[in-house]
Every structure is written in structure tokens, then in C-alpha cells.
Amino acid sequence: MYETNYHRAGSVADAAALLAKADDGKLLSGGQTLLPTMKQRLAAPSDLVDVTKIAELKGICEDGNAISIGAATTHAEVAASDLVKQKIPGLAKLAGGIGDPAVRHMGTIGGSIANNDPAADYPSALVALNATVTTNKRTLSAEDFFTGMFETALDDDEIVTSVSFPAAAKSAYAKYPNPASRYAMAGVFVAQQADGSVRVAVTGAGQDGVFRVPEMESALASNFAPDAVAGISVSADNLLSDIHGSSAYRANLVTVMAKRAVEAAS
Amino acid sequence: MAHVSMVLNGKRVSGTVEDRTLLVAFIRENQGLTGTHVGCDTSQCGACVIHVDGKAVKACTMLAAQADGTEVVTLEGLAKGGTLHPVQAAFREHHGLQCGFCTPGMIMAAVDMIERHGAGNLDEATIRHELEGNICRCTGYQNIVKAIKAASDEMAGLQQAAE
Structure with a gap:
């Protein structure tokens, strides 16, 4: 170092x-x-500014029909939160599957989303649950926040302070981890709102990071069942292709993980 | 330079180190406690797992300066007097090691996992999932899993006996 x-x-x-x-x-x-x-x-x-000891950035609380999570809240805390488990079980499950136990004791939601690794788990939850990111300067939607691989809308001097997740009627996340690194080669978060509308967001597979799958969303809105997405595949054109898997392989994984997520949410 | 002060295995220690010094380097080189191992350079192997404020973390993926003001327990802090911790005893009893290099991290991870799930509440699938961040290249994990299960059950028995 x-x-x-x-x-x-x-x-x-x-x-x-x-x-x-x-x-x-x-x-x-x-x-x-x-x-x-x-x-x-x-x-x-040149300098590291440790934000994990800032009290105002820590903790999970109910905010109307949403759950607000402080940026310096660890993955382990999100995974163990009774509130998150009750209101958005898919989010608790996702947090409990990031890295390994020791990583979950240190890693935070703010750090993860600000880094926007294309294989990180959280971006899919933020986009599928239509979360709002609050910084020390402004508030922006998850879709506006994530702008590309390792890229976000954050200014150089901007600090994520919290993420607010509207409660979902149903939610689940399924990922296919790389056997060695355990990073998602494709991870799909499915969320159904109380009005029946559905959002599907994919991480791990896209060249530009997290993306939504509108065809799956409309199919699930009329029939929330694994079969509804079984025949829908995403184009391999903008997917990652590397030694771990081709873009065609990842495209197939997206469909398989979507089916598993819907099944877990049903 | 960073002045770092912490309670290490029940003893207050301090030292002045470069800001970039990893916690594992502070423990091994500054404090001379070499039970915490460094098995990789990529934060994947878990040989350096210790407890900071009661939580298992990788000492190679944390700066010593981040641990200023915390309470740290390493493998050397587990045994009480001459009595091994139940997890240490179980690793010996069930031969949960071969070369032993990963053992410090395995044991610290196991103690943390038993504390979080509650003694007696661990099944084999959970133990295997929980060991995702600890790599052993000798054993194939079988006896490590067996040892952790036995320690968890043993500790549940000890708790019951105490009640």
C-alpha cells in the first residue's frame, strides 16, 4: 500500500x-x-476520511411506509434487522449474502453503492425497490444515482448519508456467485408493489452496471410466477464477457436467476 | 503517523505506526502476537480473522488506525488460564486441521458464528455457509465443520449446566 x-x-x-x-x-x-x-x-x-464512526450515518429506522438505512450501516446490521426482515425480506436476504461474515461486519451500504462495482449486490435492490439516495447535497432516485460501471452521479465532494427503501409487497434476490470470488455473475432482484406493479433489476451481468428488464416487469405484473419469465431472455449485446463466462452465458443466467427470485418471493 | 491505542486481549496497548499500517501488521509486528496469520494479499482467505468490538473481521482489511479505541481479541486471547476455549478444544479433539495455517482464522470465525447463532443452533449447512470467508487448502473442511458443530453443542450444554 x-x-x-x-x-x-x-x-x-x-x-x-x-x-x-x-x-x-x-x-x-x-x-x-x-x-x-x-x-x-x-x-x-492521499487521504482517507473514515465516515463509519459518524453517529448520524448509522442505523435503520421506519420512515412512513419506507425503511431508511444510514450510509454507514453494515451489511450484517441490515441482514439482522427485524424491521428489514419483516418489511423487505429480499433486502435482508441480499445483505446477508454479500461477501462473507467478516466482510459483512465492516462493509456498509453507502460504501457499496458509492463504489458501484458492476458485480455488487446492492445496486439491484436499490433499483428494483425504487429506493431514494440522500447525500449531503441532494436526494436522487436509484436509477439516477447509478450511471455506469464504477460510476455514480456523486460529485467528488459529495457524501451518501442514507438510502430509503419503500416497503414492497413481495421481494426477493437470487444470484449466481462466481465459484471463486463469490461475486455475482448475475444477480436478479424482483420487487412487487402493493398495486401489483413489478420491477426487475439485474446486477453482475451488465457492462454498464445495474439495469432493469421491462419485458419481465410487464409479464410479472400480469402473472407473478416463475413461468412468466422463463421464456424471456435479455440480449447478450451489452452484457459482460470475461474468463468467468461469456455474455450469452450471463444472459441465460439472468433468466434463471429471475425465475428463482420470483419463486422465492412468491 | 498515527497513534493507536486499543485493548488487546484484555490489556491496554498502544503504539505509533504509519497511517497505512494494517491492523494485522500492528498485531504481529508491533505487538509480537503472531497467532493471527496472513495467508493471502487479497482479503479472501480469512487466516487473519480476529474480533474487533466483539465482531469477526479480517485484520488484513482494516487499518490499525481504524481500530483505535476498540477492543480486540485474537487467538491468543481465547484460552482462559491453561484451559482451551471449547472451540479450540474441539478443533484438537476432531482434528480440525492439517497444516494449521488457516486454524487461527477458522477458530475466531467459529467463535463469532456460535455467538451470533447461539450455541447449539448450528447445523452443517449453516456452518459451511458461514465459512465462506475462510479458506483451508488441506482438510476439505470436513473435520473443521465437525469441530465447530461439536463446539457449538458442547457450549450449549455448558450454558444449560450453568443455568
């Missing part, structure tokens, strides 16, 4: 000020991706 300067922020305003002062500063929000990247010398931020 190259040299860096560690700072522990006491508040969001403090973190923003520390970030503004730094040459090439990065927020440290669990560090389960950032630190391994730095160890490989693939990243060399």
Missing part, C-alpha cells in the same frame, strides 16, 4: 471539510473493497 493519511470524521460536515482539504481524498466506509484495492496498489488516495 502506498502512503496515505487517515482521518476519522466526527460528522458529515467534518468529513466534507476533510475531503475538500485533501489532495486526492477518498471516503473510507468499511474499506472492504477500497483497502484491498490499495493493497494491490491499484488505488493511492
Whole structure:
């Protein structure tokens, strides 16, 4: 790891000020991706601003018909939350399947979505559940937040403070993890709203990160059953293709994972 | 430089290290506790798992500075007096190791998993799923799983006896 300067922020305003002062500063929000990247010398931020000790960024609470999760809340906390398990079981299940237990004790929802790894699990939940991301500057929809592989709408000095998930009538996530890395090669989050409308979001497979599948959404809106999506395949054109799997293979996985997610949600 | 102070295995320790120093380096090199192993450079193997404020974490994927003000337990902190922790005893009894390199991380992960699920509440499938972040290249995991199951049941028995 190259040299860096560690700072522990006491508040969001403090973190923003520390970030503004730094040459090439990065927020440290669990560090389960950032630190391994730095160890490989693939990243060399001059300063790290640790936001995980900021009280206002932590915790899960009910906010009307939604659940608001602080940006520095760990995956383990989301997975174990009775509120999340009761209102959006698919989200609790997803959080409990990220990485491994030790990673879930450190990794946070804010860190994960700000990194927007194309194989990360959370982006699919945010998009399928139509979540709202709040930063220290503004509020934006999940679809506006994720803009491409490792790219978000965040400004350099912008800090995610919370994510709000509207409760869903039904929700589930199914992923096919790479056998070695355990990252999703395709992960599908399915959410049905009280009015019967459905959103389907795919992670792990797209070249530009998370994406929705409108054909599956309309098919599931009229018939919420695994069979409804069994015959729908996504185009392989914009899917990832690498040593782990071709784009055609991933396209097939999307259909299979969609079926499994619908089955788990039913 | 970062001044780092923590309670390590019940003892207050402190040191001045570079900001980039990993917690595992602080524990091994600054504090001389080499029971915590480094098996990979990619945060995947879990040989360095320790407990920070009661939670299993990878000491190679955390800066020493992040652990300032915390309570840390490593493998060396498990045994009480001359008595092995039930998980350590079970790994010996069931031969849950061959070369032993991954064992510190396995044992710390196992203690954490038993605490989270409650003693006696672990089945084989759960144990295998929970071990996703701990790699063993010798055993094929069979005896590790057996040891953790036995320790979990043993600890449930000890709890009942105490009540």
C-alpha cells in the first residue's frame, strides 16, 4: 500500500471539510473493497476520511411506509434487522449474502453503492425497490444515482448519508456467485408493489452496471410466477464477457436467476 | 503517523505506526502476537480473522488506525488460564486441521458464528455457509465443520449446566 493519511470524521460536515482539504481524498466506509484495492496498489488516495464512526450515518429506522438505512450501516446490521426482515425480506436476504461474515461486519451500504462495482449486490435492490439516495447535497432516485460501471452521479465532494427503501409487497434476490470470488455473475432482484406493479433489476451481468428488464416487469405484473419469465431472455449485446463466462452465458443466467427470485418471493 | 491505542486481549496497548499500517501488521509486528496469520494479499482467505468490538473481521482489511479505541481479541486471547476455549478444544479433539495455517482464522470465525447463532443452533449447512470467508487448502473442511458443530453443542450444554 502506498502512503496515505487517515482521518476519522466526527460528522458529515467534518468529513466534507476533510475531503475538500485533501489532495486526492477518498471516503473510507468499511474499506472492504477500497483497502484491498490499495493493497494491490491499484488505488493511492492521499487521504482517507473514515465516515463509519459518524453517529448520524448509522442505523435503520421506519420512515412512513419506507425503511431508511444510514450510509454507514453494515451489511450484517441490515441482514439482522427485524424491521428489514419483516418489511423487505429480499433486502435482508441480499445483505446477508454479500461477501462473507467478516466482510459483512465492516462493509456498509453507502460504501457499496458509492463504489458501484458492476458485480455488487446492492445496486439491484436499490433499483428494483425504487429506493431514494440522500447525500449531503441532494436526494436522487436509484436509477439516477447509478450511471455506469464504477460510476455514480456523486460529485467528488459529495457524501451518501442514507438510502430509503419503500416497503414492497413481495421481494426477493437470487444470484449466481462466481465459484471463486463469490461475486455475482448475475444477480436478479424482483420487487412487487402493493398495486401489483413489478420491477426487475439485474446486477453482475451488465457492462454498464445495474439495469432493469421491462419485458419481465410487464409479464410479472400480469402473472407473478416463475413461468412468466422463463421464456424471456435479455440480449447478450451489452452484457459482460470475461474468463468467468461469456455474455450469452450471463444472459441465460439472468433468466434463471429471475425465475428463482420470483419463486422465492412468491 | 498515527497513534493507536486499543485493548488487546484484555490489556491496554498502544503504539505509533504509519497511517497505512494494517491492523494485522500492528498485531504481529508491533505487538509480537503472531497467532493471527496472513495467508493471502487479497482479503479472501480469512487466516487473519480476529474480533474487533466483539465482531469477526479480517485484520488484513482494516487499518490499525481504524481500530483505535476498540477492543480486540485474537487467538491468543481465547484460552482462559491453561484451559482451551471449547472451540479450540474441539478443533484438537476432531482434528480440525492439517497444516494449521488457516486454524487461527477458522477458530475466531467459529467463535463469532456460535455467538451470533447461539450455541447449539448450528447445523452443517449453516456452518459451511458461514465459512465462506475462510479458506483451508488441506482438510476439505470436513473435520473443521465437525469441530465447530461439536463446539457449538458442547457450549450449549455448558450454558444449560450453568443455568
